[in-house]
Amino acid sequence: MTTFTLVSMAVALLGAMLAVGLSNILYAIFGLGLSLLGVAGVFFALGSPFVAAMQLLIYVGGITVAMVFAVMLSLALGAKPTARPNPWRRLGALIPVGIFAGAVGMGLRSEGLDATVLDVSTAIPIAEMGMALLQEFNLVFETLSVVLLLAIVGAVTIAQRPPEEEA
Amino acid sequence: MAAGQLALACTMTPLLAFVVAFVLFRNNHAMAIATSLLGGAVSLAAAALLFIEGPQSQPITMEWFASGDTQIFFGFILDGPSLLMGTIVAFVSFVVQVYSLGYMAQDSGRGRYFAFLSLFAWSMLSFVYAASLLQTFIFWELVGLASFLLIGFWYRKPSAVAAARKAFIMTRVGDVGLFLGVILLLEAGGTLDIVTINSPEMLVTLGPKVELIVALLFVGIVGKSAQFPLHTWLPDAMEGPTPVSALLHSATMVAAGVFLFARFHPLFMAAEDAMGFALMIAAVTTVLASTMAMVATDIKKVLAYSSISQLGYMIMALAAGGLFAGLFHLTTHAIFKALLFLSAGAFIHKVGSNDMVAIGRAGGRQLKTTTLGLVVGGAALAGIPPMAGFFSKEAVLHVLGADGFTAALGAGYLAAFMTAYYTFRMIFLVTRPNDASEASPAEPVDASHAHGDPTSTMRVPIALLSLGAVALGIGADALAGYLGLEAPHASLQEMAPAIGVALSGVAVAWWDFGRSGSAQRGFLRGAPAVERLFVNGWYIDAFYKAVVARGVEAIAVVCHALDVRAIDRTTDDMGQGALASGQAASGLQSGNLSRYIALAAVITGLLVAWVSNA
Amino acid sequence: MNLEVLVMFSLLLFSIGLYGVVIRRNLIAVLIGVELMLNAASINFMAFGALHASDPTMGPIFVLFIIGLAAAEVAIALSIVLSVYRQRRAIRVEQLTELKG
Numbered sequence: 001m002t003t004f005t006l007v008s009m010a011v012a013l014l015g016a017m018l019a020v021g022l023s024n025i026l027y028a029i030f031g032l033g034l035s036l037l038g039v040a041g042v043f044f045a046l047g048s049p050f051v052a053a054m055q056l057l058i059y060v061g062g063i064t065v066a067m068v069f070a071v072m073l074s075l076a077l078g079a080k081p082t083a084r085p086n087p088w089r090r091l092g093a094l095i096p097v098g099i100f101a102g103a104v105g106m107g108l109r110s111e112g113l114d115a116t117v118l119d120v121s122t123a124i125p126i127a128e129m130g131m132a133l134l135q136e137f138n139l140v141f142e143t144l145s146v147v148l149l150l151a152i153v154g155a156v157t158i159a160q161r162p163p164e165e166e167a
Numbered sequence: 168m169a170a171g172q173l174a175l176a177c178t179m180t181p182l183l184a185f186v187v188a189f190v191l192f193r194n195n196h197a198m199a200i201a202t203s204l205l206g207g208a209v210s211l212a213a214a215a216l217l218f219i220e221g222p223q224s225q226p227i228t229m230e231w232f233a234s235g236d237t238q239i240f241f242g243f244i245l246d247g248p249s250l251l252m253g254t255i256v257a258f259v260s261f262v263v264q265v266y267s268l269g270y271m272a273q274d275s276g277r278g279r280y281f282a283f284l285s286l287f288a289w290s291m292l293s294f295v296y297a298a299s300l301l302q303t304f305i306f307w308e309l310v311g312l313a314s315f316l317l318i319g320f321w322y323r324k325p326s327a328v329a330a331a332r333k334a335f336i337m338t339r340v341g342d343v344g345l346f347l348g349v350i351l352l353l354e355a356g357g358t359l360d361i362v363t364i365n366s367p368e369m370l371v372t373l374g375p376k377v378e379l380i381v382a383l384l385f386v387g388i389v390g391k392s393a394q395f396p397l398h399t400w401l402p403d404a405m406e407g408p409t410p411v412s413a414l415l416h417s418a419t420m421v422a423a424g425v426f427l428f429a430r431f432h433p434l435f436m437a438a439e440d441a442m443g444f445a446l447m448i449a450a451v452t453t454v455l456a457s458t459m460a461m462v463a464t465d466i467k468k469v470l471a472y473s474s475i476s477q478l479g480y481m482i483m484a485l486a487a488g489g490l491f492a493g494l495f496h497l498t499t500h501a502i503f504k505a506l507l508f509l510s511a512g513a514f515i516h517k518v519g520s521n522d523m524v525a526i527g528r529a530g531g532r533q534l535k536t537t538t539l540g541l542v543v544g545g546a547a548l549a550g551i552p553p554m555a556g557f558f559s560k561e562a563v564l565h566v567l568g569a570d571g572f573t574a575a576l577g578a579g580y581l582a583a584f585m586t587a588y589y590t591f592r593m594i595f596l597v598t599r600p601n602d603a604s605e606a607s608p609a610e611p612v613d614a615s616h617a618h619g620d621p622t623s624t625m626r627v628p629i630a631l632l633s634l635g636a637v638a639l640g641i642g643a644d645a646l647a648g649y650l651g652l653e654a655p656h657a658s659l660q661e662m663a664p665a666i667g668v669a670l671s672g673v674a675v676a677w678w679d680f681g682r683s684g685s686a687q688r689g690f691l692r693g694a695p696a697v698e699r700l701f702v703n704g705w706y707i708d709a710f711y712k713a714v715v716a717r718g719v720e721a722i723a724v725v726c727h728a729l730d731v732r733a734i735d736r737t738t739d740d741m742g743q744g745a746l747a748s749g750q751a752a753s754g755l756q757s758g759n760l761s762r763y764i765a766l767a768a769v770i771t772g773l774l775v776a777w778v779s780n781a
Numbered sequence: 782m783n784l785e786v787l788v789m790f791s792l793l794l795f796s797i798g799l800y801g802v803v804i805r806r807n808l809i810a811v812l813i814g815v816e817l818m819l820n821a822a823s824i825n826f827m828a829f830g831a832l833h834a835s836d837p838t839m840g841p842i843f844v845l846f847i848i849g850l851a852a853a854e855v856a857i858a859l860s861i862v863l864s865v866y867r868q869r870r871a872i873r874v875e876q877l878t879e880l881k882g
Contacts, residue, residue: 009790012820016794019813020801032813035794039820042790046827048841055823058848063816063855070859071809074866093804096765100772101796107779108788124837132838133845144849151853159860161867758878761811765803 005045012038025071033064047123170220171227174243174296177213177253180206181288188285192278199278200268203285207261210288214250214257222247222651226298226362240360242298247650248494252295252426255501256419260288262628263414266509269622270410270516280320280408287313291419295426300349300359303427307345307391310423311338314415318407330403337400341390348383351376365433373437381438384431385445392424392478395452399708401475402459405467405521409512412467417474417504425481425497432490446486450578453479455705457585461592462691462701465521466511469593473548474504476582480563483575489566491652496559498646499639503547503556506632510540513625514597519617523593524687527600537621538598540629545594547636549587550669552662555639561665562643562654568661580668587672595680596687787828795821806873808862816851823847 015035022028036059044052133141184206188199228242243249264284271277290313294306312335319331353359355376356369363369370377388394393401404416415421428435435442453476460472477500485493514537515521518529532538547556560583567576621629647654680687691698703709755766798817805811823844830840865877 012794013790013797016797016801016817019817020797020805020810025807025809028810028813032816035817036820039794039824042787042824043827043844046831046840048827048844051827051841051844054845054848058852059816059820063852066855066859067809067812070862073863074809089804093765093800096769096803097796097800100768100799101792103772103776104792105789107776108785108792110779124841129838129841132836132842137842140846144846148849148853151856155856155860158857159863756881758881760808760877761803761805764811765799768799 002045005042008038008041008045010038011035012042014038026068029064029067029071032067033060036060036064049123050126050129170217170223170245171243173213173217173220174227174245177210177217177257178243178289178292178296180209180213181285181292185282185285185289188278188282192282196278200281203281204261204264204268206285207257207264207288210292211257211261214253214292217245218250218254222250222649228298228360239301240299241302243296244298244361245296247652248426248429249295251494251498251646251650252422253292255498256291256295257288259414259418259501259505260284260291262631263410263505263509266413266512266625266628267408267410269624270512271408272622273618274408276320280317283313283316283320284411284414287317287415287420291423294423298361300352300361300364303361303430304345304349307387307423307427308342310420311335311342311391314338314404314420317411317415318404320407320411324406327406330400330406334400334404337397338390341387341397344383344385344390345387348380348387351380351383355380361430365431367433370434370437377434378438378441381431381435381441382444384427384435385441385448388424388428388482389448390424391427392421392482393475394424394448394479394482395455396707398452398456398475399704399711402468402471402704405465405471409467409508409515412471413505413508413512416471417508418501421474421478422481422497422501425478425485425493428482428485429490429494429497432485435485436488442486446483446572446575449479449482449486450575451479452476453483453582454578454585457582457589458701459704460589461585462689462698463589464523466514466523466526466593466597467508467521469523469589470504470507470511473507473586473589474500476586477504477548480560480579480582483572483579484563484566487566487570487572487575489563489570491647491650491654492559492562492566494650494652495562495643495646495654499547499555499559499636502632502639503544503554503636506540506629506636507544507548509625509629509632510537510544513537513540513621513629516618516625517620523596524600527597532598534621536626536629540633541597542594543633543636545590549590549673550583550665551587551673552666553637553640555636557665557669558640558643561662564665565661580664583665583668584672587669588676591673591676592680592689595676599681599683601683601687784828784832787824791821791824791828794818794824808865808873808877809859812855812858812862816855819847819851 012035015031015033015038018031019028019035020031022031036055040052040055040060043049043055184202187202191202192199223245226242226244226246228240232239264281267277267280267284271280274280287310290306290309294303294310297303297306315331315335318334319328321327349359352364352373355373356364357372358364358369373380390397401416401421405412407416435445456472456476456479460469460476463469463472477496481493481496481500484496513534514526514531517534518526518531520526520529543554547554550557550560552558564576564579564583567579643654675690679689689698691701700706795818798814798821801814801817802811803814805814826843826847827840830843831837869876
């Protein structure tokens with residue numbers, strides 16, 4: 001495990017904790033961005049620089065920015081914090097998470113993953129990935145494009161201002 | 168036409184007529200009546216044709232359904248006994264229908280009445296020709312239904328409704344025995360086909376179980392044919408219109424039990440203990456019913472008790488092994504009892520009362536045809552030669568004597584004396600009222616029920632049946648040959664006791680009721696305790712009411728309490744429980760997105776753990 | 782590198798994301814948690830994809846699809862948030878309980 005990998009992992013986890021911990025929404029989004037950066041680093045370390053680049057471009061560059069826009073729009077419309085938080089909330093939230101993590105962890109333990117070693121010395125050539133996209137995974141690829149189109153159309157439709165007319 | 172088609176026509180036409188009439192009866196009495204009559208006529212024609220064609224050796228069957236290894240057929244058995252019985256049923260049924268044209272002419276429910284008559288005809292005929300025990304049982308029950316509907320015909324009268332219910336329930340009690348017998352027979356014998364059941368191989372298969380089976384089947388017969396102790400429904404059944412009494416409760420329906428006995432005679436004969444039991448029951452019934460007839464004041468009740476007694480004769484004969492004697496007496500009884508009832512009906516129609524003294528006082532004997540019918544029928548009932556009733560009763564007594572059943576024979580003679588006595592008591596009360604008489608009607612006469620002289624549609628059947636009552640005696644040998652049996656021939660010496668007993672009964676009746684100046688009260692007034700015993704039916708009905716009815720009511724109360732407290736409460740609680748758990752579960756649906764996701768995560772985690780550890 | 786470490790890392794990241802979903806009251810914050818969970822899943826895919834070398838492109842390609850779909854999902858989710866916000870003036874999770882039953 002190279003240092004780079006470990007650092008990336010640490011950054012990702014730190015960013016995640018910031019993302020869920022900070023009460024200011026904008027800061028939380030920055031935390032998310034940091035986390036995504038860390039994850040991109042892990043991808044790079046796993047031998048796929050192309051995916052790391054995509055992660056940076058789309059996730060950090062696109063999605064995070066979109067969220068910031070959404071926050072700006074809703075904040076600008078004057079969202080106010082309402083009720084006082086319940087002091088037991090933190091503990092209450094930890095319980096399901098704990099159950100989940102514990103259960104899955106136990107399951108993983110019993111599978112015996114300990115000693116497997118990955119070979120990631122060679123990066124996967126991009127040309128191969130491109131070919132795979134257009135050959136084996138062609139259908140999924142095309143479908144994904146359609147989904148994206150629908151998402152755009154849907155998003156626009158949903159977020160439209162309702163037409164101003166007498167109901 | 169083929170026999171099968173004739174049988175189908177005979178049995179199904181009344182059903183068709185019933186359906187049509189039942190649909191029409193509310194609006195169009197005339198059409199309903201016409202349809203019913205037409206059905207009856209066609210049915211009679213078919214039955215007559217079948218009779219003429221003669222007995223068929225093979226039953227006509229079709230497979231109905233199969234359950235496991237058992238195949239259930241339905242079809243027609245067209246042997247001698249069933250053709251004979253079928254003709255009798257169709258004939259008496261049609262005759263009664265014609266009679267009813269006059270009798271029920273002013274009744275507001277006559278369309279319904281005729282529809283029910285057709286229903287009965289269908290059920291009874293199908294019962295008679297049935298080839299499978301299942302068919303027999305189904306139509307046995309249907310006949311009971313028709314009887315219920317017709318006894319309770321005047322449903323606004325509470326006594327009629329009560330009588331109908333009593334009839335149905337008492338015969339039902341018997342039917343439980345019948346049903347158990349059928350089940351046992353099916354289980355031990357593996358088939359419900361009547362021909363197979365009567366074969367010798369079946370007797371071997373059944374072994375000692377045959378006693379129990381026959382005893383249970385006989386219980387059904389006790390119910391349906393009103394033998395002791397299930398006889399008390401028949402006198403009450405006289406609440407129905409008189410033609411109904413003529414058809415169902417003398418000639419045909421109650422004879423269904425006897426016919427069942429005859430139908431399964433080979434099987435029954437193999438169960439000697441059961442036959443001894445049957446003989447005893449029938450002997451007791453014969454005498455018992457005759458005693459009650461001796462003191463009855465209602466003409467229909469006299470005839471009802473008489474029917475019970477005569478059915479006892481038939482069963483005694485059959486139990487003693489005399490198949491011909493039993494069937495012969497069944498035939499003659501059908502004719503002369505129907506005749507007696509129709510005549511009684513004409514009297515009732517004219518006078519508006521059932522009471523014999525009232526009828527006599529109101530000038531009953533002025534109805535010539537009717538009186539003739541009464542006398543001819545009465546002579547046949549009393550067993551006076553040369554009436555048909557004499558020959559058939561003689562046949563019964565002969566069978567009892569020849570096979571050494573002396574106790575039963577004694578009962579037969581005793582009952583014969585009493586029969587002659589009460590029959591002529593009835594005749595004399597109606598035809599010879601006299602001034603010195605101390606008798607008076609049991610109830611005041613309600614003149615509103617009087618409908619006038621009997622119409623021709625009423626007199627013709629009476630005349631026809633009178634002819635039959637006389638003529639049948641001659642045809643005994645031919646009948647026996649037709650049935651494939653032997654008619655017993657007794658010498659005059661052997662017949663003498665029977666004749667003597669009958670004539671002495673007539674003589675005592677003459678002394679008590681017939682001669683001018685007689686007090687018309689009967690010799691029993693010398694023994695008032697005995698008379699009271701007879702009048703109250705030996706307190707059997709009172710016993711039933713006090714013990715059985717109360718007992719059943721008590722059980723019903725307990726069951727009702729159980730039902731309400733335990734069962735209803737349980738189901739209500741289950742319902743409430745379901746509702747409560749629903750309320751609790753709906754707490755999960757908080758609508759809070761985060762909670763949903765948390766729950767999903769927890770469950771997924773647990774699933775993963777389970778799958779990987781399993 | 783060690784598969785176990787990678788899987789533990791992804792489990793941890795996922796749990797953090799899950800915690801964020803459960804505890805945060807702002808809808809957009811919930812969305813952040815969801816994104817974290819998606820990323821954790823991507824890591825898993827990459828890791829196991831590298832493990833089974835029969836077709837080494839499988840892992841990365843799957844991750845690409847996840848990224849694409851995540852983008853689409855975020856677009857729609859944000860537009861829904863905006864729409865809900867316009868109608869109700871609230872993006873607190875506990876105020877949006879129309880599906881309560």
